[in-house]
Amino acid sequence: MKKLPGVDENLQKILDSKMDEVPARRKAREAFKDIQLNIDHILFKTPCDGLEMKESYEMNSRGVEIFWKSWRAKDLKPKALVFFCHGYGDTCTFFFEGIARKLASSEYGVFAMDYPGFGLSQGLHGYIPSFDMLVDDVIEQYSKIKENPVFKSLPCFLFGQSMGGAVALKIHLKQPKAWNGAILCAPMCKISESMVPPKLVVHMLTAMANLLPKNKFVPTKDLGEAAFREPKKREQTEYNVISYKDKPRLWTAVELLRTTEEIEQKLEYVTLPLLILHGEADTVTDPSVSKALYEKASSSDKKLELYKDAYHALIEGEPDETITQVLNDIVSWLDDHSLKHNQSS
Numbered sequence: 001m002k003k004l005p006g007v008d009e010n011l012q013k014i015l016d017s018k019m020d021e022v023p024a025r026r027k028a029r030e031a032f033k034d035i036q037l038n039i040d041h042i043l044f045k046t047p048c049d050g051l052e053m054k055e056s057y058e059m060n061s062r063g064v065e066i067f068w069k070s071w072r073a074k075d076l077k078p079k080a081l082v083f084f085c086h087g088y089g090d091t092c093t094f095f096f097e098g099i100a101r102k103l104a105s106s107e108y109g110v111f112a113m114d115y116p117g118f119g120l121s122q123g124l125h126g127y128i129p130s131f132d133m134l135v136d137d138v139i140e141q142y143s144k145i146k147e148n149p150v151f152k153s154l155p156c157f158l159f160g161q162s163m164g165g166a167v168a169l170k171i172h173l174k175q176p177k178a179w180n181g182a183i184l185c186a187p188m189c190k191i192s193e194s195m196v197p198p199k200l201v202v203h204m205l206t207a208m209a210n211l212l213p214k215n216k217f218v219p220t221k222d223l224g225e226a227a228f229r230e231p232k233k234r235e236q237t238e239y240n241v242i243s244y245k246d247k248p249r250l251w252t253a254v255e256l257l258r259t260t261e262e263i264e265q266k267l268e269y270v271t272l273p274l275l276i277l278h279g280e281a282d283t284v285t286d287p288s289v290s291k292a293l294y295e296k297a298s299s300s301d302k303k304l305e306l307y308k309d310a311y312h313a314l315i316e317g318e319p320d321e322t323i324t325q326v327l328n329d330i331v332s333w334l335d336d337h338s339l340k341h342n343q344s345s
Contacts, residue, residue: 004238006035015241022065022122025242029093029120032241036094039236042320043098050074051104057120058141062133066141067120068113069093071104078109080155080180080338083142085164085171086112088188088256089126089223089244091119095316099327106331108338109151113141115167119242126244127214128252131259135170142171155180155341157334162285162312163188166259172272181273181301181337183330186282186312189267190260190289206254213251226283228317229310237316264289267296274302275333277326279310279318305329 003012011031019025037044052074057065069092072078082103086092092100092112100110115134117123128134146156158179160168165187172179197205197218205218228234237243248256274297278290287306294304307326310318314326 019242020125022120025125026120028241029091032239033093036239036241037097039239041095041098041233041236041316042323043095043102043316046098046101047105048101051101058144060137060140062116062137064116064137065122066113066116066137067092068111068141068145069100070109070111070145071100072109073104073107076107078151078154079107080157080334080341081109081111081146081151082157082159082183082334083145084110084112085138085158085160085167086114086118087162087164089118090161091240091242093119094240094243099315102327103331103334106334108334109154111142111145113138118244124214124249126216126246126252127249128255129213131166131170131255135167135174138167139171139174155338157337158182159185159330160187161185161315163256165189165285166263169263169270170259173266173269176269176271179272180341181275183275183277183333184290184293185277185314185326186279186285186287187276187290187293188256188260188285189263189293190286191256191284193286196257202257205250209250209254213249215250216247217250218248218253223284227312229281229313230317230319233313233317264292267293268298270297271299273337274299275330276302276304277307277314277329278304279307279312279314281309282312284312303333 014028014031017024050073051071053071055069057067060066084092084096091114096112103110114121116137117125117127156179158168158171165184168182172182224234224237276290276294278287280287294302307322310322315323
């Protein structure tokens with residue numbers, strides 16, 4: 001880990017420790033959470049007065065300890081619930097903190113979890129043995145929350161970013177009637193051709209993945225540089241101390257490629273209300289596939305917002321005015337769809 005400005009020797013030691021297993025990640029997050037929230041980034045300037053935030057660890061049916069967090073306005077019944085699915089390598093405890101505060105202060109109940117192997121949940125860091133199993137883990141966790149009698153009558157929306165967009169779509173395909181809509185931000189329905197190794201290399205890596213599934217071997221371009229348009233915001237990603245920043249593990253890469261190919265074949269089976277957001281200059285996930293999703297989805301209620309010159313990290317790495325615009329577009333869509341649901345029920 002490179003030296004972070006303003007970080008003393010003891011904190012640097014925590015950063016330099018191996019984070020393959022969850023105790024090291026939890027220690028790093030605990031040491032850095034106050035530093036993170038004081039970064040000079042528009043997302044961390046969202047006021048949190050009047051918000052109630054809870055963090056919890058819960059053992060799932062597979063015996064994996066899952067970290068999840070909630071944000072909601074105190075003493076107010078939410079208009080709806082929003083369930084977040086984070087991107088590859090990410091966690092729900094860094095940039096999403098600011099996004100969640102914005103949604104909670106707009107009177108939404110927000111829930112987010114770290115997938116097994118990511119963030120503060122148990123599991124080998126950055127390892128996805130089965131994308132379907134990961135999706136089932138998310139369904140299990142979010143179903144428990146939805147069944148709370150306090151929330152039962154409220155509309156529920158999925159919110160997926162990047163790989164989380166693929167998670168959200170897979171959840172919908174497994175539970176076609178369970179959700180009232182989905183917000184998909186630069187969804188990973190297809191990895192951009194510029195990010196995928198040549199076909200011959202993919203065949204070699206797939207063969208190697210069967211022998212050495214957990215090895216970090218897949219050649220990739222710098223995701224931070226590709227995802228964040230503003231250099232200062234790109235530098236601030238270093239403070240996301242528990243994100244997975246190494247080369248992808250072999251089997252994880254195989255699962256991601258397999259999943260995107262599968263989703264690309266099933267776009268017409270998507271039936272729920274959709275808000276799709278994508279940067280036109282995104283070189284990580286392909287904006288043309290968001291256009292294809294918009295055109296092929298069977299949803300009668302769907303909207304595609306393309307942002308000129310914007311990169312992959314639409315809500316974290318763009319100029320402040322773009323970030324504000326994207327967040328306002330999300331809240332406006334949620335307001336409209338929550339109102340429709342509450343009027344009809």
